[in-house]
Amino acid sequence: MHVLVLGGTTEARQLARLLAARERTVTSSLAGRVAAPTLPEGNVRIGGFGGVEGMARWLREHHVDAVVDATHPFAERISANAAEAATRTGVPLLALRRPGWTPVPGDDWRFADSLAQAAQLLPDLSDRVFLTTGRSGLAAFAGLDGLWFLVRSVDPPEGEVPRRMTVLLDRGPYTLQGEREVLREHRIGVLVTKDSGGAATAAKLVAAREAGLPVVVVRRPPVVAGVEVAQDVERAARWVRERVG
Numbered sequence: 001m002h003v004l005v006l007g008g009t010t011e012a013r014q015l016a017r018l019l020a021a022r023e024r025t026v027t028s029s030l031a032g033r034v035a036a037p038t039l040p041e042g043n044v045r046i047g048g049f050g051g052v053e054g055m056a057r058w059l060r061e062h063h064v065d066a067v068v069d070a071t072h073p074f075a076e077r078i079s080a081n082a083a084e085a086a087t088r089t090g091v092p093l094l095a096l097r098r099p100g101w102t103p104v105p106g107d108d109w110r111f112a113d114s115l116a117q118a119a120q121l122l123p124d125l126s127d128r129v130f131l132t133t134g135r136s137g138l139a140a141f142a143g144l145d146g147l148w149f150l151v152r153s154v155d156p157p158e159g160e161v162p163r164r165m166t167v168l169l170d171r172g173p174y175t176l177q178g179e180r181e182v183l184r185e186h187r188i189g190v191l192v193t194k195d196s197g198g199a200a201t202a203a204k205l206v207a208a209r210e211a212g213l214p215v216v217v218v219r220r221p222p223v224v225a226g227v228e229v230a231q232d233v234e235r236a237a238r239w240v241r242e243r244v245g
Helices: 010-021 051-061 076-089 115-124 176-185 203-211 233-244
Strands: 002-006 025-030 043-046 066-069 093-096 109-112 128-131 148-153 165-169 190-194 215-218 228-230
Touching: 002 010, 002 076, 010 025, 010 093, 010 233, 051 076, 066 076, 066 233, 076 093, 093 233, 109 115, 115 190, 115 215, 176 203, 190 203, 228 233
Parallel strands: 002 025, 002 066, 025 043, 066 093, 093 228, 109 215, 128 148, 128 190, 148 165, 190 215
Antiparallel strands: none
C-alpha cells in the first residue's frame, strides 16, 4: 500500500512516522519553500506536481492508494489541486487539519478574512507590529509606511515587503518566556497571526494576553467541500487503515 502525505507540518511528519512504523509505504511531498526543511521518515519528494494534471499523473504512475493532505491550513492551492486530482483518479483523500485556536478570557482578538483585511485594522491599533504570518503575503502590508514591523519567518522574505521592517529568522516551537522577551525587547503593540492552530506557535498568544496586547487573527480558509477531515494524527492513521487496509 502506498500513501502520499502532502506535508510540511508537524502532523504530517508524525503521520509519516506512524504509517512507516506500521509497514506502510509512505511518500511525503514538500513544497520546497523552506530552504532546509525538517524531513519526515519514509520517501520524500520536494517541489510542485505541475498542477492538477501533474498530480493526477503522479498518483497513477506511482500507484498511490490514498492521499492525506496534511499541509498548512492556509495552503489553499495545493489542497484544491489535491481534491481535484483525487476526484479524477478515484484515489481516497483525507484532510488532516489540527483545530484552530479559540480565544479565552483576557484575549483581545480582532478577526480578519485575509491578510489585506488584517492590514486595514493595524493603523488604529499600534504602529509597532509583530507579524507572524510567514514570509509570503508581506505585500499586503507594504503600503503601511507609518508602521514598523517585526517579521518572523524561517527564511528571509522575498518580493514586496514593508518599508520599515526588521526580520527575525527563527523556527518554532517557541517558548512562552521567549515570546515574552520578543514582545518586550521590540516594544510590540499588536500581534498579527494566521489561525494555524497547534501548540508549536501558540505561546505568542499567551504572551500577548499577559501583556494586554490586541491580536489580529486571520481566519483559515475552509477545507474543500466534500473532503473528509481528521483533526489528529491517530484519526488520520485510522482512516488510512479503514479505507485501504
